[in-house]
Amino acid sequence: MSTNGSKPKFAMYWAASCGGCEIAVLNIGEKILDVDANFDVVFWPVAMDAKYKDVEAMEDGSITLCLFNGGIRNDENEHVARLLRRKSKILVAFGSCATEGCIPGLANLSRPQEVLDTAFSTISTDNPQGVRPIFDYAAPEGHIHIPVFQPRVRTLDQVVPVDYFMPGCPPESHQIAAVVDLVIQALHGQAELPPPGATLGAGPSTCCDECPRQRNVKAIKQFVRIQDLETIDPTLCLLEQGIPCNGPATRSGCGALCPKAGAQCIGCYGPAEGVVDYGARLITAFASVIDATDPAEIERILDGIPDPAGQFYRFNLARSLLRAGKSAWSPR
Amino acid sequence: MTKISIDPITRLEGHGKIEIFLNDEGDVANTYFQVPELRGFERFCVGRPVEEMPLLTNRICGVCPEAHHMAAAKAADAVYKVDPPPAAKKLRELLYSGFYFTDHTTHFYALGGPDFVMGPDAPVAERNILGVIHKVGLEIGGQVIQARKYGHHIVEIIGGRKVHPCTSIPGGLTKGITEEQRREIEKMGRWAIEFAQFSLKLFNDIVLGNPAYLDLILGDIYTHRTYYIGTVDANNKVNFYDGQVSVVDPDGKRLGKYRPHEYTEWIAEHVEPWTYLKFPYLKKVGWKGFVDGKDSGVYCATPLSRLNAADGMATPRAQEEYEKFYATLGGKPVHQRLATHWARLIELLYAAERIVELATDPEIASPKVHTVPTEKPTEGVGIVEAPRGTLTHHYWTDERGLLTRVNLIVGTTNNYAPMSMSIKKAAQAFIKKGVVVSEGILNRVEMAFRPYDPCLGCATHSLPGQMPLQVTIRDARGEVVDVLRQHC
Numbered sequence: 012m013s014t015n016g017s018k019p020k021f022a023m024y025w026a027a028s029c030g031g032c033e034i035a036v037l038n039i040g041e042k043i044l045d046v047d048a049n050f051d052v053v054f055w056p057v058a059m060d061a062k063y064k065d066v067e068a069m070e071d072g073s074i075t076l077c078l079f080n081g082g083i084r085n086d087e088n089e090h091v092a093r094l095l096r097r098k099s100k101i102l103v104a105f106g107s108c109a110t111e112g113c114i115p116g117l118a119n120l121s122r123p124q125e126v127l128d129t130a131f132s133t134i135s136t137d138n139p140q141g142v143r144p145i146f147d148y149a150a151p152e153g154h155i156h157i158p159v160f161q162p163r164v165r166t167l168d169q170v171v172p173v174d175y176f177m178p179g180c181p182p183e184s185h186q187i188a189a190v191v192d193l194v195i196q197a198l199h200g201q202a203e204l205p206p207p208g209a210t211l212g213a214g215p216s217t218c219c220d221e222c223p224r225q226r227n228v229k230a231i232k233q234f235v236r237i238q239d240l241e242t243i244d245p246t247l248c249l250l251e252q253g254i255p256c257n258g259p260a261t262r263s264g265c266g267a268l269c270p271k272a273g274a275q276c277i278g279c280y281g282p283a284e285g286v287v288d289y290g291a292r293l294i295t296a297f298a299s300v301i302d303a304t305d306p307a308e309i310e311r312i313l314d315g316i317p318d319p320a321g322q323f324y325r326f327n328l329a330r331s332l333l334r335a336g337k338s339a340w341s342p343r
Numbered sequence: 344m345t346k347i348s349i350d351p352i353t354r355l356e357g358h359g360k361i362e363i364f365l366n367d368e369g370d371v372a373n374t375y376f377q378v379p380e381l382r383g384f385e386r387f388c389v390g391r392p393v394e395e396m397p398l399l400t401n402r403i404c405g406v407c408p409e410a411h412h413m414a415a416a417k418a419a420d421a422v423y424k425v426d427p428p429p430a431a432k433k434l435r436e437l438l439y440s441g442f443y444f445t446d447h448t449t450h451f452y453a454l455g456g457p458d459f460v461m462g463p464d465a466p467v468a469e470r471n472i473l474g475v476i477h478k479v480g481l482e483i484g485g486q487v488i489q490a491r492k493y494g495h496h497i498v499e500i501i502g503g504r505k506v507h508p509c510t511s512i513p514g515g516l517t518k519g520i521t522e523e524q525r526r527e528i529e530k531m532g533r534w535a536i537e538f539a540q541f542s543l544k545l546f547n548d549i550v551l552g553n554p555a556y557l558d559l560i561l562g563d564i565y566t567h568r569t570y571y572i573g574t575v576d577a578n579n580k581v582n583f584y585d586g587q588v589s590v591v592d593p594d595g596k597r598l599g600k601y602r603p604h605e606y607t608e609w610i611a612e613h614v615e616p617w618t619y620l621k622f623p624y625l626k627k628v629g630w631k632g633f634v635d636g637k638d639s640g641v642y643c644a645t646p647l648s649r650l651n652a653a654d655g656m657a658t659p660r661a662q663e664e665y666e667k668f669y670a671t672l673g674g675k676p677v678h679q680r681l682a683t684h685w686a687r688l689i690e691l692l693y694a695a696e697r698i699v700e701l702a703t704d705p706e707i708a709s710p711k712v713h714t715v716p717t718e719k720p721t722e723g724v725g726i727v728e729a730p731r732g733t734l735t736h737h738y739w740t741d742e743r744g745l746l747t748r749v750n751l752i753v754g755t756t757n758n759y760a761p762m763s764m765s766i767k768k769a770a771q772a773f774i775k776k777g778v779v780v781s782e783g784i785l786n787r788v789e790m791a792f793r794p795y796d797p798c799l800g801c802a803t804h805s806l807p808g809q810m811p812l813q814v815t816i817r818d819a820r821g822e823v824v825d826v827l828r829q830h831c
Contacts, residue, residue, distance in 0.1 A: 028405070029406075031404075031506045035506055038505060079689050112401045118387040129383070130383060134750050135612050135737075137630065137751060138614045144616060148616055150617060181405060238512050238713075245518070269503060272518055274517075317392055317744070318390055
C-alpha cells in the first residue's frame with residue numbers, strides 16, 4: 012500500500028459486522044490496484060496497519076473517502092464512527108449492516124439483557140454462577156475492559172451524518188468497482204458525484220426487474236415454505252409459486268443472484284428507491300398478489316407467512332420506522 | 344503491577360485484545376486474551392423459520408459463511424428428520440471442498456507461509472506474500488490468485504453466490520448442476536491437485552530441508568499437550584462435511600467418537616467475566632483452568648487436531664503426505680502447534696482430490712437434489728468441520744418449524760483456551776525479570792497465534808500477510824514507559 016501523502020486518502024472500517032464486506036472489496040480483483048494507484052490508503056484494518064490513534068492524529072476532513080461497514084452495537088463502534096466522521100470528507104455507509112442494520116439488527120426484537128442472558132445460559136454453557144460479561148473488570152492483577160453493549164443496534168446514519176449509502180449483503184464486487192471508478196473520475200474532474208444522501212452502487216428499481224423468471228398470473232392462493240415444494244420451477248416467478256420472495260420491495264443491483272439459483276430474494280439490498288419503510292412496502296406487495304376477497308380466506312393465506320417480523324424486516328429492522336420491537340423497550 | 348497491552352493485529356482491531364500483567368519481579372503474572380464483541384445470533388434467530396438458518400447464520404462470518412451454511416442446512420435436515428438425496432449431499436460437500444481449497448490457500452500463502460518460506464529471522468519487510476513471490480518466483484502470485492478464484496467459482500456454481508451462498512434448504516438444495524458445470528468443476532479440481540502438490544513441495548524444499556526450521560517446529564515454546572477433536576468418516580478418515588467427531592487424548596488414544604446429537608455429553612463451555620467469548624472444554628475431563636495435560640479438558644480443533652483425531656486421509660495423495668507428516672515429526676499425536684501449517688497443506692491436497700472425486704461421481708449432476716420433509720419438525724444438530732474447528736449448530740423448533748431455541752459452538756471458539764495458553768507461554772518465554780525482548784516477544788507471540796488462524800469477529804485474512812503488533816508497556820501508575828512495534 013502506498014504511503015505517499017500527496018494522494019487523496021482512503022479508509023475502510025468494520026464495526027459490528029461479519030467481514031463479508033471486506034471479502035467483497037478484496038474480490039474486486041485488479042481494481043484494487045486502482046484504489047492503490049489513486050489513493051493513499053491510511054486506515055483499513057483488514058489490509059494494512061494503522062491504529063485508532065493514528066487516525067486521531069489526522070487533521071479533521073483529511074480522509075477523502077471512507078467506506079464504513081458494520082452496525083453500531085457497542086460504545087467502541089460508536090466511538091470509531093464519530094472519529095471517522097470527523098476525519099472524512101465523504102463517509103459512505105457501506106453494506107447492509109451500516110445502511111440498515113442487517114441480520115444482527117434483528118436483535119432489536121429483544122432486550123439487550125435477553126441477548127446476553129441467552130448467550131451465557133445455552134445448553135452447553137457451564138455457568139452455575141450466572142456470570143455475565145463485566146465491562147470494567149477488576150482482575151486480581153488490575154482492571155481490564157471490554158466495550159459496553161448498547162441497548163439496540165443502530166445504523167451508521169443514526170449515529171453520525173452520512174454522505175452516501177451502498178446497500179447489499181455484501182455489496183456485489185462489480186458494483187463496488189463501478190463506485191470506485193466514479194469516485195476516481197470525480198477526483199479528476201471527469202465526473203460529478205451524486206447529491207449527498209444518494210444511494211450508490213445499486214439500481215433504481217427492484218430485484219424483480221433484474222430477475223429472468225417469468226411472471227404471469229400475479230395472483231396466489233397460498234404461501235408455501237420452500238422445503239415443502241416437490242420441485243422448484245426453474246423459470247417461473249418464485250412468488251407465483253407461493254414462495255415468499257422479497258424481490259418486489261428490494262432494490263435492484265445484485266442481478267437477482269438468489270432467484271436465479273432457485274432461492275427467494277431475502278432482501279439484502281434494502282428498500283427500493285423512494286420506499287420509506289421496507290416492511291410496509293413488502294406487505295403491500297404481498298397483499299397485491301393475494302387472490303382472495305373473503306377476509307377469512309385472506310387470513311388463511313397470510314398464515315402461510317409464519318414469521319412476519321423476520322419476513323418483512325429481515326435486513327431492515329434497525330432502519331425501519333419501527334427501529335426495534337416492542338419487547339426491546341418493555342421493562343423487565 | 345505493570346500492565347502490557349498488546350493491541351493485536353490491525354486486522355483484529357476492535358475484535359481482539361491481549362493484556363499482559365507482570366509481577367513485582369518483572370515476570371509474567373497473567374495474560375488475558377479478550378474478545379470484545381457479541382452480536383447475539385442465539386437470541387435473535389429465535390422465532391425465525393428453520394429453513395432460513397442457512398441464510399441467516401451465513402452472516403455470522405463473511406470469511407467462512409459456507410461453514411455456517413452447511414452446519415445450518417444439516418441441523419435443519421435433522422430438525423425435519425429428512426435425508427437429502429445422495430446428489431444433494433455430494434453437491435454440498437463439493438461446494439464445501441471448493442471453499443476449503445480457497446480458504447487454506449489464503450491462509451498458507453498470505454498468513455502462515457511467510458514465516459517459513461522466508462524464515463522467522465528474515466527482515467520484517469520480507470516476511471509477507473510479496474517476499475514469498477520474490478523468493479519462489481513471480482508466477483506463484485498469479486497461481487495463488489487463480490486458486491482463490493477457482494475455489495470461489497465452485498462455491499458460486501453450486502451455492503448461487505460468491506459470498507453468503509443461498510441454495511441449501513431442509514432436505515437438499517434448490518437446484519443441481521448441469522453437465523457443463525460439472526466438467527468445469529472437474530477441470531478446476533485437476534488444476535487444484537497440481538497446485539496443492541506444488542504447495543507441499545514448496546514446504547518440503549524450503550522448510551523440511553532446513554534443520555533450523557525443523558528445530559523451530561519441534562521447539563517447546565509452541566508445544567501444548569492437549570486433547571484433539573475432528574470429524575471422521577466411517578473409516579476414521581478426515582472428513583470436512585459429515586461423520587462423527589473423534590476425540591483423542593494427549594497420548595493419541597481415542598477417548599471416543601460422538602454423533603452430532605450427542606455433543607452435549609462431550610462438550611461444555613466455561614465462562615469468564617472479562618470477555619464476550621466462552622471457552623469450550625471436554626466435559627468428561629472437566630475444566631481445570633488454562634492448563635494442558637491429560638487432566639485438563641482443554642482441547643484443540645484445527646487442521647493439526649483433525650489429523651491427530653483421525654486414522655488417515657480418505658484420498659491417496661493426501662494419505663501419502665499424512666504418513667510422511669507423522670514419520671517426520673516422530674509419530675502421533677503431534678503437539679507442536681507450528682506443525683498446523685503443514686497439516687493445513689495436507690488438507691489442501693485432500694480438498695483438491697475430493698473436488699475431483701465428487702465432480703466425477705456418476706450421480707453428481709443428477710436433477711434429484713431435494714427430498715420434501717414429511718416428519719414434524721422438532722430438534723436437530725448439524726456439525727461440519729469449519730477450517731478453524733468443529734462447528735456445531737443446535738436448533739429446537741415448534742411444530743411449524745419456527746425456532747424456539749438455538750445453540751452455536753463456532754469453529755474458532757473451540758480454540759479460545761489453547762490460544763490463550765499459547766499467548767501466555769510465548770509471553771512467559773520472552774518477558775523475564777522485567778526485560779522485554781522486543782523483537783522476540785512480538786515475533787513469537789505472533790507465531791504462537793497464527794497456526795490457529797483465529798477468526799474472531801470473522802476477521803483474519805489480512806491482505807499483506809503480516810500480523811502487526813503493538814506492545815505498550817506501562818508502569819504501575821499507568822504511565823507509558825515504552826512502545827514496541829512490529830509491522831506498524
